[in-house]
Amino acid sequence: MTQKQRRLDEFSSIPAKKEKPVKEEEMPFTQQVIKEKEKYAFPPVAPENLPPSFFVSATYDGKKGKALIKLYEPKTQRIYFWYDNTGHKPYLLTNLSPMELEKIDRLMRHPGFDHFELVEKYDALTDRNIVVTKVVAKDPLAIGGRARGCLRDIIPEDYPKTAGLGDSSENVKVWEAKIKYYQCYIYDNQLSPGMIYEVKDGKLVQTAVSEIERKIEEICRVFEGEGKEEKEYIERWARLLEYPAPKFRRAAIDIEVLTDVPTRVPDPREAAQPVICVSVYASDGNKRVLLLRRRGIREGNARLPADVELEFYDSEEALIRAVFDVLWDYPFVITFNGDDFDLRYLRHRAERFGFKRDEIPIELGRRVCLLKYGVHIDLYKFFFNRSIQIYAFSNRYRDITLNDVGRALIELTKFKLEKPLGELSYTELAQYCLRDSEITFKLTSFNDDLVMKLILVLARISRMPMEDVSRQGVSRWIRNFMHSEHRRKNMLIPNMEDILAVKGKTATTAIIKGKKYKGAIVVEPVPGVHFNVAVMDFASLYPSIIKVWNLGYQSILCPHEECKSNIVPDTPHWVCKKKRALESLLIGSLRDLRVKWYKPKSKDKTLSEDVRNWYRLVQGALKVILNASYGVFGAESFDLYCPPVAEATAAIGRHTITRIIKKAEELGIQVLYGDTDSIFLKNPTEEQIMELSQWSERELKLGLDVDKVYRYSVFSSRKKNYLGVLEDGTVDVKGLTGKKRHIPVIIKNAFEEMKAALARVKTPADFEEAKKEICKIIRDYYMRLKKRQWETLEDLAFHVVLGEAPEKYVKTTPQHVKAATLLQKRGVEIKAGDLISFVKVVKEPHVKPVELATNNEIDVDKYIAYLRSTFDQVLDALGLDFDEIIGMTKLERFM
């Protein structure tokens, strides 16, 4: 890799100053392009020399037949296209020799076929080098496009017939034929999306900044104790994680479409209704609202920000052209659901108006809408990602709607509409539409552009374009960096069937019916109230196990006789002792970097706020990846699916927690509870904790630290259900009904009041007071329900997610489905994923959607039963009884 050393400020995002005019060819680059910008030349081909720019996207340009890299130059804030000029071509690998392949007529006559090459690859499954044929094609669609008759199908289909072998095509193998061409290009050239590149004399060269390279050396010194190979991996990861992010010039857009029926969403494929309003909210401070003039619509007097001017268009076509100017201009365009709605609608609408192909800036995919010039980020897809939702934003938003995500992350919600869209005045419509793009924009700008930077960092780790990484799941991210590593080390990327054929399935029996193998251990809790409880846990247990035990598809059940004695406890599997597995190295080095560098640095108060923010972001990104790194091996959707690896990881986890519990007990510590990777210790001494931690490091080679100390904790006899009060009075609630999000507000409020009472308890003696308070709370809410004194019906509503469309429930009809069906009958559109709000009523079918229910039909006793079961989980540990509290006599209870 050619790396020119540069200083950081050379690509800083400070805008260039205007200077006195010079002849064009003498102009510094920045001014040349500013001039060029006025011309909107397309495609924006990178000049022979382009200053440091961020690799933000990659694709295949069908017209030019070349890989295309999109570079974002941060000074001019423009995108430049760099086309491959190395002659790289798409290909697949096969075990047939060129001689055998030549007999396949359909292959030789295929217009996309180019030539054969013989290449040697390392096959990790058999631990041998093999020679395979590289079948090179002229264009990626020839390898494996949508159309039938592509090379990857032809080879296994036609070979046996040609060779007269009948149907025995099972040993004909094709590899690496399903990799997207631009990914293949990235891997083969070991490019790093998200990193800084410059074009020098037409060549794409990665930029090295001496200041950052020194930082990387500093990081590497922290890992002196690790092996040579580990250190190389650490260095490569650290480079990806240390380089800075640019300022992203971007615009969020949102469109409004007139509808016949207010409850129905217009079909973006039809695009039959007019676009009446579009808002743009951009990083350069631009706030625009484009409105279509319509007959009979009043100006209105809704308030808009002072710096917004309404732009009126007499024709919809002109309005769409103005929106397209935005899409041709901004390097990054942000939408919320633009893939399925906004951009798709605009594209089809433009086609209806007879726009020419190259006038439309939107590239239509089956499930995505991309931009010809810049990068489109659809935040709906990004926030929909379960890993992002849970690990990056700790479940703070619940529904993936602009309103809920906005409320949870930036405290900004949509405008409430009082009447149908078509009846709004211009200013009301503008206000509503602008708010949507404002939320969309701010979701990418809060916390110093956290979301944009997160996408950039994930693009670097996963070696994917920003568009793809923001739309795909964590298993794709992991697969892609593993694929890239295979190519770097000249390893054959195995097919899933090959792995399965050699390594087989699982050997243990899961506790849950239908699962593939046995998982983690949950320790039976010791019921009651316990003071001074230390919670210790293993620092990222599963990634650590994968590292320490050398787990990966190549090492589990390896072909070597001498490794068969290296057995995974509680399984018949063995692990390789001779060769290090790729996954073990990759995941292990990422884990080490997070635990030993990024996590401590993210809390280091001696660092500036900005630097700490970056470290926080990086450690969060690593957490997302590491948390999924074990699960993917047990997921059939993962390309390197290898069930014995997942099974071995879980088995070693069980072994680990079992051993640590035994050791704790030997040290005389009572273990109150434990789950997967954690143990709850009753009143341990400093020495006991030290000893346990040291023993774990020495014997298990795993880090065990105190995660938190509870002033006291409350356990019932239920697993995954407890409550702990931290030193600062924070109440940690796990799994209890009172914290579940589907329960009615009124019950949640009662539970919150109880939490407040428990937070005030400092000593065992304080408990008496707290118990009295809790009894009062319970009596209070009980009476309120009995006397039907709730404020609104909303407070009684259960909110349950509809997992599937109502008609898909054939085995049973749960209550929320009944409520959903009632709504459907009223003409409300219901689809999978909707949140159904319902109350419990006396009459059949005992449920009713909140909006259809009235106060007097509520089944109060059902709510009291719910209140009881919610509190029971805590009360029995406190030695209290719900019925006694509400003053029910023994006889009444018996009745």
Place this chain on the structure above:
DNA sequence: GCGGACTGCTTACCT
């Protein structure tokens, strides 16, 4: 014909 014991389905949670 009814009610209790049981199983299975569904959702929300924990690590």
Place this chain on the structure above:
DNA sequence: ACAGGTAAGCAGTCCGCG
């Protein structure tokens, strides 16, 4: 399309009960 383990409520079924 990362995994398995647990709790809770309800729907539906079976079976005994003169």
